[in-house]
Amino acid sequence: MTEVEQASVLRKNIVIVNCREIRTGRQRSGILPIIALLMLSMATGCSQSNPNQGKTSEQSPQAQEAASTPQAQSGKTKVVATFLPIYLFTKAVAGDVADVEILVPPGTEVHEYQATPGNIKAIATAKVLVKNGLGLEEFLEGTVKNAQNPKLTEIDASIGIKPLNEISPVVKTTPDEKDHEHSQGNPHVWLDPVLAKQQITNIRDGLIAADSRNKATYEANATAYIKELESLNSEFQQTLQKNPSCTFITFHDAFPYLAKRYNLKQVAVVQIPEDQLSPTDVQNAVSAVKKYKVKALFSEPGVDNKLLNSLSKDLKLNLRTLDSLETGEIDPQHYFKAMKANLQTLETSCK
Numbered sequence: 001m002t003e004v005e006q007a008s009v010l011r012k013n014i015v016i017v018n019c020r021e022i023r024t025g026r027q028r029s030g031i032l033p034i035i036a037l038l039m040l041s042m043a044t045g046c047s048q049s050n051p052n053q054g055k056t057s058e059q060s061p062q063a064q065e066a067a068s069t070p071q072a073q074s075g076k077t078k079v080v081a082t083f084l085p086i087y088l089f090t091k092a093v094a095g096d097v098a099d100v101e102i103l104v105p106p107g108t109e110v111h112e113y114q115a116t117p118g119n120i121k122a123i124a125t126a127k128v129l130v131k132n133g134l135g136l137e138e139f140l141e142g143t144v145k146n147a148q149n150p151k152l153t154e155i156d157a158s159i160g161i162k163p164l165n166e167i168s169p170v171v172k173t174t175p176d177e178k179d180h181e182h183s184q185g186n187p188h189v190w191l192d193p194v195l196a197k198q199q200i201t202n203i204r205d206g207l208i209a210a211d212s213r214n215k216a217t218y219e220a221n222a223t224a225y226i227k228e229l230e231s232l233n234s235e236f237q238q239t240l241q242k243n244p245s246c247t248f249i250t251f252h253d254a255f256p257y258l259a260k261r262y263n264l265k266q267v268a269v270v271q272i273p274e275d276q277l278s279p280t281d282v283q284n285a286v287s288a289v290k291k292y293k294v295k296a297l298f299s300e301p302g303v304d305n306k307l308l309n310s311l312s313k314d315l316k317l318n319l320r321t322l323d324s325l326e327t328g329e330i331d332p333q334h335y336f337k338a339m340k341a342n343l344q345t346l347e348t349s350c351k
């Protein structure tokens with residue numbers, strides 16, 4: 001029996017014990033976790049309802065520290081940022097003059113996130129809330145209401161950015177797949193350094209409006225970060241122009257802005273939620289490879305997926321990782337580190 005078939009059988013078993021879906025965080029590593037989950041689900045009678053359960057163990061000590069920073073006793077403005085890239089950008093602009101806290105701990109899936117009581121408390125005591133927008137942070141809807149903070153200023157980092165609606169081919173795994181993620185266009189704008197500049201500008205202006213006494217600092221910090229984004233953009237341009245229209249397959253529709261900016265082509269094979277790769281995903285990937293001239297398959301950092309590995313061998317395509325920055329270190333410089341690693345991966349794959 002092939003791995004694909006084994007996984008298929010195991011998935012069916014999961015259905016039989018009436019656990020339609022038990023998530024494993026960002027792990028999508030094939031058969032062993034499925035067996036483990038199967039045993040777990042039989043033992044627990046499928047009582048898990050919070051998809052984020054068990055994920056907090058993936059947090060780094062810094063992330064835990066950031067998530068539990070108490071309200072500023074220093075008199076600094078308290079700012080909450082939704083998830084990693086927005087936290088990095090906000091922290092870059094705020095520097096030391098405001099206290100920035102992250103709501104979605106790195107390592108936790110933002111697309112399916114459910115707010116915690118701690119999140120409500122954080123928003124209730126904050127002066128500013130910064131979000132990516134474009135429909136990504138669905139969890140905010142009820143959370144902000146529950147926080148009952150009339151003094152809260154919300155910054156939508158994507159104001160003025162024209163969202164893309166599936167510019168790159170997206171292979172849907174199931175016809176009734178919920179398309180909530182893209183109800184307002186694709187939200188992954190932070191992965192294009194040029195649009196990231198716009199997000200920095202929006203965050204800067206929002207922080208200045210909420211805390212004008214630190215205007216000069218916000219301006220200086222934003223200018224410095226934008227300069228770095230500009231040189232990152234030139235690096236991408238110079239490196240990738242040698243291989244135009246390079247086509248790659250992802251299992252997360254995260255890179256259409258990056259692809260458009262640098263004349264690449266993303267074919268996204270998606271299933272939302274896409275925490276586990278299904279045999280249908282694999283079949284879709286095989287037909288996408290046949291249909292398009294595909295140079296590489298990209299999974300994500302920390303994912304060790306046996307199905308993807310055997311698929312890449314069968315298709316004689318390299319399997320590499322491309323980082324959507326939805327998880328990682330909480331230092332603002334991490335953005336550049338991860339994006340430069342992405343550039344190197346793209347350069348190698350597109351040769």
Ligand SMILES: [Zn+2]
Binds near residue numbers: 111188324
């Ligand atoms: Zn995403």
